[in-house]
Amino acid sequence: MATEALSVNNLEICYGQSRAVNQLSLTLEEGCVLALLGRNGAGKSTSLNTFAGLLQSRRGTIKVFGRQVERLSPEAIARGGVRLVPQGRRIFPSLTVLENLQVAEQQVAGRSNSWNLGRVYATFGRLKERMRQRAGTLSGGEQQMLAIGRALMGNPRILLMDEPSEGLAPMIVAEVAQAIKTLKADRLSIVLVEQNFNLALDVADQVVVLNTGSVVCAGSAASVRAQPDLATRHLGVF
Ligand SMILES: Nc1ncnc2c1ncn2[C@@H]1O[C@H](COP(=O)(O)OP(=O)(O)OP(=O)(O)O)[C@@H](O)[C@H]1O
Numbered sequence: 001m002a003t004e005a006l007s008v009n010n011l012e013i014c015y016g017q018s019r020a021v022n023q024l025s026l027t028l029e030e031g032c033v034l035a036l037l038g039r040n041g042a043g044k045s046t047s048l049n050t051f052a053g054l055l056q057s058r059r060g061t062i063k064v065f066g067r068q069v070e071r072l073s074p075e076a077i078a079r080g081g082v083r084l085v086p087q088g089r090r091i092f093p094s095l096t097v098l099e100n101l102q103v104a105e106q107q108v109a110g111r112s113n114s115w116n117l118g119r120v121y122a123t124f125g126r127l128k129e130r131m132r133q134r135a136g137t138l139s140g141g142e143q144q145m146l147a148i149g150r151a152l153m154g155n156p157r158i159l160l161m162d163e164p165s166e167g168l169a170p171m172i173v174a175e176v177a178q179a180i181k182t183l184k185a186d187r188l189s190i191v192l193v194e195q196n197f198n199l200a201l202d203v204a205d206q207v208v209v210l211n212t213g214s215v216v217c218a219g220s221a222a223s224v225r226a227q228p229d230l231a232t233r234h235l236g237v238f
Helices: 044-051 074-079 097-104 117-123 125-129 140-152 170-185 197-203 221-225 228-235
Strands: 004-015 018-029 033-037 059-064 082-085 158-162 189-194 206-211 214-220
Touching (some): 018 044, 018 214, 033 044, 044 082, 044 158, 074 082, 082 140, 117 140, 125 140, 140 158, 140 170
Parallel strands (some): 033 189, 033 206
Antiparallel strands (some): 004 018
16 A cells, blocks of 8 residues: 655645635655645645644644654654755855755664765766855756755655746756656655646646645646646646
């Protein structure tokens, strides 16, 4: 039977009195990619930040490999194997590639520390070539690889990726897609927030579409692909 990596049930998330996400439920199976899609302001980043413990939900549960985490600190959730690749990358621009990776390194007690510098460099050859270069001088695509590499150095079991294709040229988006496929082949479980519909459908197994904080469609990537009008209605894709 498939193992549930992340299981979210009936989540409600508010900013003060304003409700950003309502009754969100989803299940991410181990080794799969779940794409969370929707227009600007749909509630995607809010949901992802809540899964990472950066925001507190008002209602609902979040389970990571069966363990309830919605009241834990971001640090405890990260130690439990959940790592966020934040929107805008948030690397340290004045540090080198190597230093960025080193400061992100975290040994996790009780779990095999399967990610290290060597493995990150083997996955992203470009980072190895540029390891002495200041991160702020990397191209957008390279910075995205570094942001993913930093998350990997924390030995995640679940990666939460917030719009990794943002601001990247199509050729580089293809590289990001390839990287996601490589990580999936390594059995990482991934929630991918995207506005790039084609990238999301290329790599995802499951798709959840949000509109103004509510789920308007959920299903396999194949079933979403078979509903072309959905993209126009909820995602602004023409
Ligand atoms: N810090 C905040 N305080 C108040 N409201 C917020 C805050 N952050 C987000 N919101 C609101 O919550 C809703 C969901 O925003 P969110 O950033 O999650 O959307 P998104 O789907 O990630 O959009 P985008 O693709 O533009 O990042 C929006 O209406 C937004 O204005």
